[in-house]
Amino acid sequence: MTIRVLIVDDQVMVREGFSVLLNAQPDIEVAGEAVNGREAIAQTAALRPDVVLMDVRMPVLNGIEATREIVGAEGSPDTKVLVLTTFDLDEYVYQALRAGASGFLLKDASARQLAEGVRVVAAGDALLAPTVTRRLIVEFARHGGTAPRPPAQARIGELTERETEVLALIAQGLSNAEIAQHLTLAESTIKTHVSRILVKLNLRDRTQAAIFAYEARLVTPA
CATH class of the missing domain: 3.40.50.2300 (Response regulator)
Structure with missing residues (x-):
């Protein structure tokens, strides 16, 4: 195509x-x-x-x-x-x-x-060049302040424990294959978790998911 x-x-x-x-x-x-x-x-x-x-x-x-x-x-x-x-x-x-x-x-x-x-x-699958992407998102998070945004913090509770874990790894710039290896799960299972995360949080793609994780302080800038 x-x-x-x-x-x-x-x-x-x-x-x-x-x-x-x-x-x-x-x-x-x-x-x-x-x-x-x-x-x-x-x-x-x-x-x-x-x-x-x-x-x-x-x-x-x-x-x-x-x-x-x-x-x-x-x-x-x-x-x-x-x-x-x-x-x-x-x-x-x-x-x-x-x-x-x-x-x-x-x-x-x-x-x-x-x-x-x-x-x-x-x-x-929008996270390009993971090392550079991490740097960009970290700087983005710093520009947004240090306190978690209340809406983002509250919405984290909508995710399961596994989905929260996957979201944190997305924010670190890991691909589906890398997340699957890290959690010892099938890549198809990770894809399902990612899809559910995007739907539950009403996010457009993985980049927005990563930013959301930083805003909610699920992951903090190093």
Whole structure:
């Protein structure tokens, strides 16, 4: 099944470069491009891509606001947003994750990493590059303060003991296979737990689940 991607960036060279790299993949097709957040919203509604590769800093409308509108739109419930960022972990990325982005990708990513990132996000398994993801989420949690948010803390009680354990491991950046190995369970069982966690907590994907775990102080920044 072909993954359709919308590339959003105000720099022509970035858009063209990503377009060439992605179109070279047998299972990925660049459905369109946009130069700012406003165009991204319009193109998403018109093209209904599987993944939007979204820059943060753009004129007219930035990637954060565009992400919020795309994720919240009734016409694109299945569209995932993959945020483009720098290694310095721009503070705007925290806001983008809050707005509903499914993950992030470094702008200096290799062709293989770019393609794999798109595939992972399209599949709903949004935690990319675990070591970098952990650092991003930890910084996000620190920006959110040290006290657990009451709604998040209360909702943790809706999970079973095993689901709570799985959620904590998701927040540490572990994949389903790694969680299965850690808990000595089948990977299919872990997938079931993850699905139940997302439904019970009304979360969009694993990235939001990880952030939720930090907000509830189920896991604390090192």
